[in-house]
Amino acid sequence: MRFSALTALLCLCALWSSAAQAQRAETVETDVSTRQIAIESNFSGARLVVFGTVTNSRQTAPESGVYDLAVVIRGPEQPAVLRRKSRVLGIWINTRSRIYQNVPGYYAILSTRPIEEITDKKILTKYGIGFDNILVERDTPDDPFRDAIIRIRQKDGLYRHSDTGVAFIGKSLFRATVDLPANVPVGEYWTDVFVFREGKLLSHSSTTIDLRKEGFERFVFNAAFEKPLLYGIAAVLVAILAGLAASAIFRKD
C-alpha cells in the first residue's frame, strides 16, 4: 500500500516537472573539442568533436527523436574562379570561367537525419544548411559551375556531409565528430548548431575555431609572403650550401 502511494507520488512529481519543462523553451549550449588548431610540419589533418546539450530537454531517452540537430562547420570564405575545359583543336583547355565571391574553404553538414526531412527549404536556405543551400548566388536552378565546386571539394575531402553524423548520447547531451583533412585552408572556422522540433527551429548556437600555421610552417609561410626577396635569397643560399656540402661529402679526388 505504502509502496504504491510512493509510486503515485513519484509519478505525479515527474508529470509536474515535465509540464514545467514544457513551458520553458529549449535552448542549445555547445562547444568544440579544440578552439585552436595548429598546423605544424607533422600536420596530417585533425579531428573535431562538436558537443552540446539541449537544455530543458523533453526527451526521455537518447533515441526518443524529439529533436533534430544540424551541425554546420564552415571554413574561411574566399573568392574563387571556376574554370571549365573544352576541346579546342584536339586538346582540352580552360575556356569558360565564372567567379564566386564567397566560397567556403571547408564545409561540413552533419545531422541526425537527412536535412530535407528535418525542416523546409526556406529555413535551410536562410541559414545555409546543406550543400544545396550554399553558394546560391544566382537564381538559376541548374548551375554546373556551382555543382562542380561541391563535387571537386567533396572529392578533396573539404566538403563533407553525414545524415547520421549527430547523435544524442543522453536525453539532452549530443555529439558530432568531423575530420579536417591535411589540405584544409587556414583561417577562422565557424560551427553552428541548429536544434529543430517538428520542423521548427528552436535554437541556434555558434562557436569559432581558429586554424593557423604554427612554428616553422608559420615562419616559412610568413617569410614567403611578407619578405619575398629575403625568402628567395635564403632559398638560393640554402641550395648553394646543400650543393657544396654534397660535393664535400662525396668528393672522390
Add this chain to the structure above:
Amino acid sequence: MLQIYLPIAEMSVNILVILGMGAAVGFLSGMFGVGGGFLMTPLLIFHGIPPAVAVATEANQIVASSVSGALAQWRRGNVDMKMGTVLLLGGIAGSFVGVQLVKLLREMGQVDLIISLSYVTFLGVIGGLMFVESVRALSKARGGAPVSSRRPGQHNWIHGLPLKMRFQRSKLYISAIPPLVIGVFVGLLAAIMGVGGGFIMVPAMIYLLRVPTSVVVGTSLFQIIFVTSVTTVLHSTTNQTVDVVLALVLMIGGVIGAQFGAAAGQKLRGEQLRALLALMVLAVSIRLGVDLIVEPGELFSIGALQGGH
C-alpha cells in the same frame, strides 16, 4: 607515416615518397649527366603539387644539384667563364620575361596548359632528335666507324653575324648574339618549365656554336647555377611559389641518388646512354601529351583569385 606539411604548396605529403622521387631522378641525372628538372617537374605535377609551385621549387633544387656538378667541372678547368657570362646575361633577361609570363598565365588560368604544352613540345622534339641520332651512332659504331659530332673548321651562317668576341677557353671567335639568344631562351625555359635547360643548351652549344665538348657541360652548369638562382628569387618575389621545405627534401634525395647514378653511368656506353635517355624523354612527353588529348574525368577546376591567398 612520416607525413610532412609543405607550407607553400599547402598540402601534406609523405616525406619518403618525395625523398624517393628526388633519389630516382638524382640517379638518372647522375647516370646521364643531365639536370633532371625535366623529369622532376612532371613527377611533382603527377604527384599533385600545383604546377606553378612545382616549377618554382624545382628551379631552387637545380641550384643545389648544379653547384656540386659545376664545382667538379671547375676543378678540371672545364668552364669557359666568358661564354658562361654571355649566356648568363641572356638567361637573366629570359628568366625575367618568363616569370612575368607565368604570373600573367596564372591570372588567365592557362599556366597548367602552357607548362604541359612546353613540355610536350620540347621533350618530344629533343627526345626524337636524340633518339634518331643515338640509333645512328649505335649502328655506325657497330660498323666500326668512329663517332664524332664535331667538325672543326666548318663554317655556318653564325659566323656571318656582327659583335664578334674571342672565347679563348672554347677556342672560338664568334658573334656574341647566338650565345645571348640561346641564354634568353634557356632563361625562359627555366622560368616556365622549372628546368636548368641543359638539354637545350648542350646540343645548341655543340651543334650551333661548335664549342668543344669538353667545355660544354661545365659552362652550361655554370650558367644554370646563376639562371636558376635568379629564377628562384624572381618566382619568390612575383608568384610566392617557392616551397623551401619541398626543395630541401628533393635536394637531399637528389644528391644521394646522383652519386649512385654516376657510378652506374660509367658501366654503360655513351650511345646506349643517349638512346636510353631519349626514350625516357619521349615517354614523359607522350604521357603529358596524352593527358592533354584524352577527355579529363573532371572538366571543371577551382582556382584562387590573385590576392586571395
